[in-house]
Amino acid sequence: MTAQGSKLWRLSYRFDGKQQTLALGAYPAVSLADARRQRDGVKALLAKGINPAQHAKLERIAKQTSNAVTFKVVAEEYLRKIAKEGRAETTRNKKEWLLGLAMPDIGSRPISEITAAEILVPLRKIEDKGNYETARRVRSTIGQIFRYAISTARTDNDPTFGLKGALTAPVVSHRAAITNQRAFGGLLRAIWAYEGMPETRIALQLMALLYPRPGELRQAEWSEIDFEKAIWTIPASRMKMRREHRKPLSPHVIAILEELRMLTDQGKLLFPAVTSPKRTMSENTMNSALRRMGFSQDEATSHGFRASASSLLNESGKWSADAIEAELAHVGADEVRRAYHRALYWEERVKMADWWAQETHRLRETLG
Template identity: 40%
Template sequence: MALTNTIIRTAKPHNKPYKMADEKGMFLYITPAGSKLWRLKYRFDGKEKLLSLGAYPDVSLKDARASRDDARKLHANRIDPCENRKVQKTARVERAANSFEVVAREWFSKYRPGWSTSHSERTIRRLENDVFPWIGGRPIAEIGASEVLDVLRRIEGRGTLDTAHRAHQNCSQVFRYAVATGRALRDPTPDLRGALPAANGGHFAAITEPQEVGALLRAIDGFKGTFIVLCALKLAPMLFVRPGELRQARWQEFDLDRAEWKYWVTKTKTDHLVPLASQAVKILKELHALSGHTNFVFPGARSHTRAMSDAAVNAALRRMGYDTQNEMTGHGFRAMARTILHQEIGIAPEIIEHQLAHRVSDTLGAAYNRTKFLKERRRMMQQWADYLDLLRSGSKFA
């Protein structure tokens, strides 16, 4: 006889546990303490098994029968309901372990030692306040661009557009870390390029945290484009000149024996001298074998009579997964060098400003002196190239 709600509700516990049969293998197991537990008995591969269906009254008679029927459908398809439950539980545990918040906190813990205290605090606070409440619990591999955009729109809606851009950058970093650690297939945030208005006119996105710079340098080493663009990417952080000055560099301006590059700066209408570190000279000598017969150090892909496209470096950064609107641009290598040379290496600002070819007045009123601080700048440029090598290898944080 099938059970009814009245029979179940009035059933009393005994000194020993007992069963009250329903139908199709399901029964109610009543303990001496008064617990009423749903169970399903079935046989699979010749073995008798029991499947728990929950406890009454949390699981009603109707719901217990629905679960029983689901289990019987699995059984009819030669799927063991108990084993299926174990698989589903494991999948749920794995999904929870690979949630956006779990991966993001792991990423944060890994890279925090290379950041300043203020940057660390701002980053985790931004994630906790603006990102985790919305997508923190979602499996990171299942999050799409539209979900991230919803998060960014909420931030933008508060009138904090700059925070929205920084949250976009942080999400991209977390997704790329998930890809690198095998917990996601791709970073969906590049699909949102242009979805947010620019935060500040005239601002060039730049990476200025040393550990992130190391990751960027390793990404550059793995670039799969042309050798000419690869060399430009390697020299851009090392020389930190303006992007137009780099791509239009001419071989006649270089003296590799003296390790110098002298050229005219159109923006400031001054001559400029760039001391070349030994690493830069090595790259240029390798490149000379390919483009030394042309006028330009970085000739264009279609014509050697023209310089490389002004979009080449930014396009390469995008191919490597960097958002050139909010994360890193070719011009951003200048801000990268300016920030780290002063904050991390301790170079005096006036030496850095002269190397950046900014118009810095001296005590005699001269707007710019090409040779001023030249000895210090030579030392700085070699220090900088050596420091970049440390960041690239990761030994700086070992």
């Protein structure tokens, strides 16, 4: 009993020839049964040659460390890691935004103690707003944080694994694309006659002629364009498959780029935002232009030019499927073979780029 009248459980024992005392807690918060269980635990440690007092100290330190390693701490460390690895800024920003949706519910929790039920709370909030695809992406991104925590010895389990079947599957909607020759010719005529911002018209013309992913074009820099060799080299950081991708430029494309250079070569970006030369053209700029031309979102999108080109190039029967896939920067199941052969198809892709420029000209001039 202490001077204040509190009753404390204490256990005396000998370790390494020395008398030591271990505090087991205060009565009645720690019952007799609890004290006996702790005593049995101490005896078991002594039998293994472990000092119970040192063991208790290490457990307290481990608990404090665990409490300090919150989900937010690990998530921020992970984001710094992928930044050092050269992941694209847009990718990092997207991951940060997705993780931010879960932070209010699990950010301050020790990552080693978070359960699947806790993760489900923010996911259900997102689903309740009808954002099913976002909920799935948040779950996937949270899982990346847990797997990073496992690899750095901060936790032993990824609780998101058991949630794969718990979320509502979103209805898949394919990006609209025109694959009929006559209709595609009409789209091309509308683009070439577009009377809005000339930079937007040129962006759509290049989408039709080069069919990259919209983000690859919007973020393009003049340093990537080799006018002498007629090559556009897209850095790995901006490619979906994280591989540098080269695209041959037909004379028609070079002429369009020369026109664009008169407008925007004061800065590093081909398509700077109207509000700031340091920012890229908005993601919605090209799609909004298509809407103003009279094409609904169910008819045409900026991303749809990839499907249009793929369909019409394959339909022509003039080019190998592998050359078309290489030009689209697709990497299928046989990834190694495609990566190896990409260079071998370069000559065919150069010819294909010239033919496609002439074909788009023919379609907009003769079909309606």
